[in-house]
Amino acid sequence: MITPVHYVLLSVILFTIGLVILVARRERYVLVVGTQLLFQAALLALAALTHWFQDWNGAVAALVVIALGAVTGGIIIAAGPGIWDGSEQDLNLTAHQPGPLGTPHGPGEDRNYL
Amino acid sequence: VTAALGPLGAPSLIPLLVLAGTTIGILLCDLWNIPWRLAAWVSLTSQVIAAVLALIVMVSGQGRVVQGLLRADGISALFTLFFCSVGTAAAFLGLGSGRDVPSQDVGSYALALLAICGALIVAQAAHMLSLAIGLAVVYVTTSALVGPSMARQHTIAQGVSVACVALGLTLLYGAAGTLDLGPLANQPTDQATNTLAALGRGLLLGGLIAPLATAISAPQDRKAPWEADLQGQYLVSLVLPGTACAALGRLQPIWTDQDLLILTIVGALSIGLGNLIAVRPVASAREILLGVTFAQSGTFCLALAAIPQTGWQVLFYVILASGMSLTSLWALVVCARRGRAYPSNLGDLIGLGRHHPWLAGATTLCLLSLGGVPPLAGGMGTLALLRAVVSAERGWALAPAIPGILMVWLLIGRWSQVMWKKLPPDLEWRPAPPEAVAVALIAAGGTVFAGIWAYASMDWIASLAAVP
Numbered sequence: 381m382i383t384p385v386h387y388v389l390l391s392v393i394l395f396t397i398g399l400v401i402l403v404a405r406r407e408r409y410v411l412v413v414g415t416q417l418l419f420q421a422a423l424l425a426l427a428a429l430t431h432w433f434q435d436w437n438g439a440v441a442a443l444v445v446i447a448l449g450a451v452t453g454g455i456i457i458a459a460g461p462g463i464w465d466g467s468e469q470d471l472n473l474t475a476h477q478p479g480p481l482g483t484p485h486g487p488g489e490d491r492n493y494l
Numbered sequence: 495v496t497a498a499l500g501p502l503g504a505p506s507l508i509p510l511l512v513l514a515g516t517t518i519g520i521l522l523c524d525l526w527n528i529p530w531r532l533a534a535w536v537s538l539t540s541q542v543i544a545a546v547l548a549l550i551v552m553v554s555g556q557g558r559v560v561q562g563l564l565r566a567d568g569i570s571a572l573f574t575l576f577f578c579s580v581g582t583a584a585a586f587l588g589l590g591s592g593r594d595v596p597s598q599d600v601g602s603y604a605l606a607l608l609a610i611c612g613a614l615i616v617a618q619a620a621h622m623l624s625l626a627i628g629l630a631v632v633y634v635t636t637s638a639l640v641g642p643s644m645a646r647q648h649t650i651a652q653g654v655s656v657a658c659v660a661l662g663l664t665l666l667y668g669a670a671g672t673l674d675l676g677p678l679a680n681q682p683t684d685q686a687t688n689t690l691a692a693l694g695r696g697l698l699l700g701g702l703i704a705p706l707a708t709a710i711s712a713p714q715d716r717k718a719p720w721e722a723d724l725q726g727q728y729l730v731s732l733v734l735p736g737t738a739c740a741a742l743g744r745l746q747p748i749w750t751d752q753d754l755l756i757l758t759i760v761g762a763l764s765i766g767l768g769n770l771i772a773v774r775p776v777a778s779a780r781e782i783l784l785g786v787t788f789a790q791s792g793t794f795c796l797a798l799a800a801i802p803q804t805g806w807q808v809l810f811y812v813i814l815a816s817g818m819s820l821t822s823l824w825a826l827v828v829c830a831r832r833g834r835a836y837p838s839n840l841g842d843l844i845g846l847g848r849h850h851p852w853l854a855g856a857t858t859l860c861l862l863s864l865g866g867v868p869p870l871a872g873g874m875g876t877l878a879l880l881r882a883v884v885s886a887e888r889g890w891a892l893a894p895a896i897p898g899i900l901m902v903w904l905l906i907g908r909w910s911q912v913m914w915k916k917l918p919p920d921l922e923w924r925p926a927p928p929e930a931v932a933v934a935l936i937a938a939g940g941t942v943f944a945g946i947w948a949y950a951s952m953d954w955i956a957s958l959a960a961v962p
């Protein structure tokens with residue numbers, strides 16, 4: 381039988397994965413995924429415990445956590461140098477194509493760091 | 495819902511409502527392009543009114559503890575005074591730094607007010623929801639105030655912090671079955687010792703200590719040191735540690751001896767490391783501010799860990815002393831920015847003592863205060879802190895802390911040497927903005943006043959903190 385403890389364990393694992401992503405990667409959208417994993421881990425544990433306690437306060441708290449995660453992700457995307465003006469290209473989607481003036485764009489090259 | 499909204503009618507929450515109303519007013523008026531000076535003065539006035547109201551409400555005994563989303567008591571009134579004072583000084587510094595700028599962003603004044611509102615919500619939090627919302631408001635607004643090149647790093651660090659707090663409080667919720675911070679803090683010992691609660695406390699402690707470190711992100715900006723408004727960076731460097739202190743102090747009953755031990759170790763190491771960064775011969779002005787802020791955050795940690803033995807008065811007194819000293823240093827940066835250029839290192843302040851003796855004297859006094867010289871506020875605060883640490887039986891923490899405090903003397907020596915040098919003929923100091931000089935002089939005067947009447951000040955703080 382799956383108990384709230386299992387959900388809490390899963391949330392701790394998700395949280396750890398999120399932290400590892402934030403430490404190991406630097407691309408903007410991957411960082412968004414990392415922070416969202418942190419918030420979703422908290423949300424999962426909160427939802428499981430709310431269901432366990434049958435407590436509406438926990439449901440309201442879950443909505444707040446969702447909002448916090450969305451705001452954080454939005455700011456990470458919006459903040460810093462712009463991606464629309466060409467000053468930054470995340471995830472290197474054109475890795476297989478030659479760059480301007482024959483600049484090589486091989487895997488691992490031209491990664492965008494903060 | 496009624497119980498949650500009930501405390502909003504309490505008179506002690508009026509300061510928060512005043513600030514929130516002013517924020518909305520400034521944002522709406524921004525649509526009609528109001529002059530930034532008007533926004534600065536409105537922001538400044540509203541914060542003075544909020545601080546006075548908080549004091550009046552508490553002294554007249556109108557404050558009361560209300561369990562709901564928010565609560566108001568003497569401690570929240572003290573934090574209101576601190577945050578509003580910082581906000582007022584920031585608005586005043588903005589007036590000074592904006593003299594050479596044709597227009598400033600009106601929205602930055604609204605953001606600064608919103609950051610103060612978030613800090614007040616944290617200081618008055620009685621529920622997990624209000625704590626998380628308050629922290630998020632502070633983090634989001636300060637991310638916008640630190641400058642574009644640091645905004646993303648700042649947001650990520652703060653996002654991790656909020657997520658740690660959210661998961662930590664959720665695990666404590668699982669252990670205690672409630673989201674109210676009061677019952678969470680008073681949970682039985684057997685629950686406090688179980689794995690879930692221990693993990694929750696660890697995450698909570700890590701998440702709340704993080705703002706103490708991220709407070710340095712403003713002066714840490716390497717690519718464009720002073721690109722954002724100076725008043726915004728000043729606000730961030732004081733409001734974030736204050737918010738962390740409010741949250742850590744509010745949750746103080748849940749911390750076990752092990753948690754307080756971790757807090758003490760972090761504090762002692764921060765003092766040593768921060769001052770080491772500040773006194774390096776190659777340190778830039780930005781790194782000096784970074785190191786000093788980091789070291790002061792360490793003293794807050796030591797004072798927080800000693801709350802069970804000494805109460806709140808030592809923590810508040812240390813926050814007060816540190817706030818005044820850092821305010822004076824930031825006022826100097828504003829003056830130096832107008833005088834020649836943004837100061838990139840200590841050498842840029844050459845000749846300051848000869849051309850602006852009042853400003854140089856005020857900042858020297860505040861540096862001496864940071865160096866722990868009695869009877870200045872920093873010195874008396876350091877003595878009270880040392881006594882508190884020893885009474886908490888953590889005297890070993892002084893081993894890295896005392897050398898760290900003494901290291902400030904190296905900075906004072908270099909400072910004095912540069913300041914009284916003769917200015918080269920090709921350089922010139924322009925008149926300093928009177929607002930920034932006034933802020934520096936008030937901060938220095940406060941340092942002397944609070945130092946001479948240190949014990950009276952601590953007694954007053956203790957009496958106000960005791961208001962239920």
